[in-house]
Amino acid sequence: MRLELRGITKRFPGVLANDHVDLTVEEGEIHALLGENGAGKTTLMNILYGLYGADEGELLIDGGPAHFASPGDAIAAGLGMVHQHFMLVPVFTVTENIMLGIESTRRFGLLDRAAAARRVAEISHRHGLDVPVDAVVEDLPVGVQQRVEIVKALYREAEVLILDEPTAVLTPQETEELFAVMRSLKAEGTSIVFITHKLKEVLAIADRITVMNRGRVVGSTTPAETNEEELASMMVGRAVKLVVEKTPAERGEPVLEIRDLVVRDDRGHVAVDGVSLDVHAGEIVCIAGVQGNGQTELVEAVTALRPAAAGSIRLLGDELASATPRSVLRSGVGHVPEDRQRDGLIVDFSVADNLVLNTFDQPPFARGVVRDAKEVREAAEERAEAFDVRTWTVEQPASTLSGGNQQKVIVAREFSRPIRFLIASQPTRGLDVGSIEYIHRRIIEQRDEGTAVLIVSVELDEVMALADRIAVMYRGRIVDILPAASAVRERLGLLMAGAGTTAASGGSEGSVGGAAGA
Amino acid sequence: MPEPTSPDPRSPDPSANDPTSSEPTSAVAAALGPREGQRWYQALVVPALAVVTALVIGAIIIVFSNEQALEAWSRFLRHPATALSVSWQVVSEAYQALLTGAFGSPAEIWRAVSSGELDAIRSALYPISETVVTATPLIFVGLSVALGFRAGLFNIGAEGQVNIGGLVAGAAGIGLTFLPDPILLVTMIVAGFLGGALWGFIPGVLKAKTGAHEVITTIMLNFVAVSLVLYFLSTDFYKQQAEPVSKPAGAAYPHLFGSGVRVHLGIIVALAAAFGVAWLLNRTTIGFRFRAVGANPDAARAAGINPHRTTIVVMSLSGGLSGLAGANQLASITPSLFPGFASGLGFDGIAIALLGRGNPAGVVAASFLFGALRTGGRSMQVVTQTPIDIIVVIQALVIVFVAAPALVRALYRIKARRVGLGETFAKGWG
Numbered sequence: 001m002r003l004e005l006r007g008i009t010k011r012f013p014g015v016l017a018n019d020h021v022d023l024t025v026e027e028g029e030i031h032a033l034l035g036e037n038g039a040g041k042t043t044l045m046n047i048l049y050g051l052y053g054a055d056e057g058e059l060l061i062d063g064g065p066a067h068f069a070s071p072g073d074a075i076a077a078g079l080g081m082v083h084q085h086f087m088l089v090p091v092f093t094v095t096e097n098i099m100l101g102i103e104s105t106r107r108f109g110l111l112d113r114a115a116a117a118r119r120v121a122e123i124s125h126r127h128g129l130d131v132p133v134d135a136v137v138e139d140l141p142v143g144v145q146q147r148v149e150i151v152k153a154l155y156r157e158a159e160v161l162i163l164d165e166p167t168a169v170l171t172p173q174e175t176e177e178l179f180a181v182m183r184s185l186k187a188e189g190t191s192i193v194f195i196t197h198k199l200k201e202v203l204a205i206a207d208r209i210t211v212m213n214r215g216r217v218v219g220s221t222t223p224a225e226t227n228e229e230e231l232a233s234m235m236v237g238r239a240v241k242l243v244v245e246k247t248p249a250e251r252g253e254p255v256l257e258i259r260d261l262v263v264r265d266d267r268g269h270v271a272v273d274g275v276s277l278d279v280h281a282g283e284i285v286c287i288a289g290v291q292g293n294g295q296t297e298l299v300e301a302v303t304a305l306r307p308a309a310a311g312s313i314r315l316l317g318d319e320l321a322s323a324t325p326r327s328v329l330r331s332g333v334g335h336v337p338e339d340r341q342r343d344g345l346i347v348d349f350s351v352a353d354n355l356v357l358n359t360f361d362q363p364p365f366a367r368g369v370v371r372d373a374k375e376v377r378e379a380a381e382e383r384a385e386a387f388d389v390r391t392w393t394v395e396q397p398a399s400t401l402s403g404g405n406q407q408k409v410i411v412a413r414e415f416s417r418p419i420r421f422l423i424a425s426q427p428t429r430g431l432d433v434g435s436i437e438y439i440h441r442r443i444i445e446q447r448d449e450g451t452a453v454l455i456v457s458v459e460l461d462e463v464m465a466l467a468d469r470i471a472v473m474y475r476g477r478i479v480d481i482l483p484a485a486s487a488v489r490e491r492l493g494l495l496m497a498g499a500g501t502t503a504a505s506g507g508s509e510g511s512v513g514g515a516a517g518a
Numbered sequence: 519m520p521e522p523t524s525p526d527p528r529s530p531d532p533s534a535n536d537p538t539s540s541e542p543t544s545a546v547a548a549a550l551g552p553r554e555g556q557r558w559y560q561a562l563v564v565p566a567l568a569v570v571t572a573l574v575i576g577a578i579i580i581v582f583s584n585e586q587a588l589e590a591w592s593r594f595l596r597h598p599a600t601a602l603s604v605s606w607q608v609v610s611e612a613y614q615a616l617l618t619g620a621f622g623s624p625a626e627i628w629r630a631v632s633s634g635e636l637d638a639i640r641s642a643l644y645p646i647s648e649t650v651v652t653a654t655p656l657i658f659v660g661l662s663v664a665l666g667f668r669a670g671l672f673n674i675g676a677e678g679q680v681n682i683g684g685l686v687a688g689a690a691g692i693g694l695t696f697l698p699d700p701i702l703l704v705t706m707i708v709a710g711f712l713g714g715a716l717w718g719f720i721p722g723v724l725k726a727k728t729g730a731h732e733v734i735t736t737i738m739l740n741f742v743a744v745s746l747v748l749y750f751l752s753t754d755f756y757k758q759q760a761e762p763v764s765k766p767a768g769a770a771y772p773h774l775f776g777s778g779v780r781v782h783l784g785i786i787v788a789l790a791a792a793f794g795v796a797w798l799l800n801r802t803t804i805g806f807r808f809r810a811v812g813a814n815p816d817a818a819r820a821a822g823i824n825p826h827r828t829t830i831v832v833m834s835l836s837g838g839l840s841g842l843a844g845a846n847q848l849a850s851i852t853p854s855l856f857p858g859f860a861s862g863l864g865f866d867g868i869a870i871a872l873l874g875r876g877n878p879a880g881v882v883a884a885s886f887l888f889g890a891l892r893t894g895g896r897s898m899q900v901v902t903q904t905p906i907d908i909i910v911v912i913q914a915l916v917i918v919f920v921a922a923p924a925l926v927r928a929l930y931r932i933k934a935r936r937v938g939l940g941e942t943f944a945k946g947w948g
Binding site for chain 1: 801802803804806807809810813814816817818819820821822823824
């Protein structure tokens with residue numbers, strides 16, 4: 001099936017979400033739709049799927065005009081969509097989920113699960129989409145749940161499959177498996193619209209690439225004709241450095257000294273198990289590791305949000321034992337929390353209030369107990385400007401900002417205070433290229449001003465881009481500390497998977513280049 | 519007082535990544551929704567429509583509880599016009615009596631004012647005065663519950679806090695009669711506040727130190743408070759004679775316009791409290807902490823705010839406001855304490871805080887509405903024999919509609935937010 005969108009325009013009050021967008025998806029091609037958050041990919045696909053009506057423009061299927069008033073129409077016409085957040089009933093089996101809404105029935109309206117299961121098995125076999133037909137969905141890993149969604153679309157005889165950020169939830173292996181499925185579907189003539197902002201994936205899988213920026217199609221190309229840098233520039237609308245340049249670190253005094261730290265998680269299990277680590281002024285230390293290896297608890301201990309069970313933390317020369325989150329922040333620590341919506345922002349509060357969330361009771365933002373709304377607003381406007389927070393007014397709730405802009409609010413807040421130590425967890429999670437570049441640049445600027453920086457990240461790209469030294473964390477221990485210059489991706493990957501555990505003596509500091517002098 | 523708001527609270531980015539993930543911390547917050555960045559009149563739409571809808575349904579109930587109207591309806595097929603006109607007459611008479619009972623008759627007020635006779639003016643304004651008198655304690659308890667709401671706490675203990683506030687105010691009013699009147703009055707008010715504050719402090723500490731949920735502890739403390747009042751009323755210090763009625767307190771709120779109309783200084787104190795709470799919430803760092811903990815305790819903690827301490831302070835203040843209602847009862851209508859002297863006030867507070875959407879100005883408005891309904895309901899019963907229980911039904915319906923804004927929006931086809939649909943579906947899109 002050939003799908004053509006012509007001149008699609010969609011206006012929201014005050015915003016032109018889609019501006020005469022043309023998009024053609026040929027039969028049997030994988031068409032990547034690339035763009036930053038807010039570029040208009042969402043709106044375009046919602047129009048295609050019948051969720052919105054377009055203000056202008058037309059939709060052609062195999063050359064004939066089509067009109068979808070609802071997703072039901074779109075499905076009937078052969079469109080299938082796999083949402084980023086799966087639309088599955090967790091307590092139903094795979095077969096039940098797939099047949100939901102178009103159940104096969106026997107006499108008296110009894111469900112014919114066997115017939116449906118046979119068809120599901122047949123479809124999954126044909127495309128190498130292995131799904132356990134009788135398993136309950138909530139017991140399945142996300143990668144398999146995603147396959148269930150794809151089978152669900154194929155069960156409804158989808159000829160065009162829209163995949164919304166499908167790799168966001170997948171491990172690298174699962175991503176490879178998904179790509180294999182996509183290629184198999186393509187070979188059978190299914191067209192696939194692949195929505196993403198990950199450049200490497202686009203180049204790996206797409207036949208054609210359409211790049212959107214600010215509601216417009218800014219370019220159309222093929223993987224053979226382009227490269228990551230060019231795609232990134234098209235996406236952002238200016239030249240983008242994927243790896244921000246930085247000079248060698250000028251290390252100063254140790255700012256954070258952790259010795260034999262033990263921290264327990266909420267259930268009382270040891271999450272951080274005897275970690276020792278130094279971070280010096282003017283250097284960036286990155287903690288690499290797969291999520292859930294004690295990084296969260298380590299950060300919480302350093303920011304006094306969680307008590308240490310044993311060991312010591314010296315921060316800016318003071319023992320942290322009796323500190324409170326407030327005293328830590330006041331002593332000159334900037335904290336970019338891992339979960340920006342849970343710990344970083346009060347999304348119901350205005351951008352302005354969020355920009356002063358940890359200085360709201362200090363001059364000039366308050367005199368005594370009385371807040372000074374004018375000072376807050378002026379400072380907020382200044383900071384929003386300086387940190388490129390795209391907002392109409394600083395009085396609008398933070399919930400209305402995109403993820404990247406929300407993160408910039410946090411960065412603006414923390415970097416606008418005089419800080420000597422910065423601790424940031426997943427500082428660019430879920431952000432687009434432009435925002436990542438921007439935040440990386442700001443972090444390196446902080447380092448160059450002499451701030452000690454500790455970054456926790458599960459993204460190896462980020463670790464490699466920022467770190468002066470890399471500490472790999474595995475099962476609550478630091479298994480190795482490497483100077484970034486000598487770090488190789490493959491070795492880091494092995495360490496993160498636990499391969500180096502026996503070699504590194506019990507996980508305390510002191511192997512390659514890590515003898516950060518106390 | 520609403521915060522300075524943005525000219526347009528919509529997103530500049532229709533596919534903004536995660537507006538819907540701003541999950542309120544509790545269902546309470548969802549029902550309340552005193553949204554930051556909402557214009558004041560937007561906040562008013564749902565409560566106003568809720569009141570209108572409740573009155574319409576109340577009218578239907580009035581018709582079907584009126585024999586005359588029922589009889590007309592039984593002959594509906596032959597005389598449809600009669601049924602309708604009789605119904606209209608019954609409802610309009612009842613609601614007119616309600617209005618006049620609550621606010622007086624405009625004609626009479628006009629006559630009295632133009633005649634210039636003080637007594638006539640007083641008697642014409644008597645209904646309004648009664649409405650204000652009824653509304654006064656409601657403002658205190660409404661503020662009490664609303665303050666808790668804003669900090670993410672559901673204080674169901676207003677009832678107990680009113681009782682203890684009254685008890686302690688009574689102790690001052692009975693025991694310190696040697697003080698000159700104005701000083702005794704102030705002492706009683708302060709004592710009432712402190713008593714209520716103590717009764718809020720306890721669940722606050724329990725929550726902060728042990729995590730005990732305030733809904734459970736405050737409900738339990740309500741029983742304790744009522745029993746404590748009963749016990750103390752039997753002690754020699756309090757009891758008047760054999761009856762469980764206390765000696766009268768030594769001071770009372772002075773009447774504002776002479777003894778003919780009962781409206782008293784309490785309303786001024788209540789309005790000052792409302793202004794104080796609004797100022798505290800919106801203009802001070804203390805209120806910022808309250809709201810921050812209410813909206814997102816995790817982020818508040820990460821930003822250096824101590825949620826435990828905040829919980830204790832909020833519960834104490836909230837209890838203190840309820841305690842003021844207890845003191846108000848003692849210093850106004852009846853000078854003595856008696857079992858059930860504040861019966862039901864605490865629960866009215868929850869209804870009023872909900873209707874006022876956790877906003878002090880809204881609480882004042884809701885209190886006047888409830889005061890008017892109750893005062894007017896009494897004369898509606900006298901004049902038209904419409905049972906006053908209708909008023910209870912109308913009040914309940916108002917709360918149901920306010921608690922289920924989606925229902926009201928569906929009824930009147932108001933869109934929740936203009937790009938709401940898009941935002942919902944845009945969740946997680948690139």
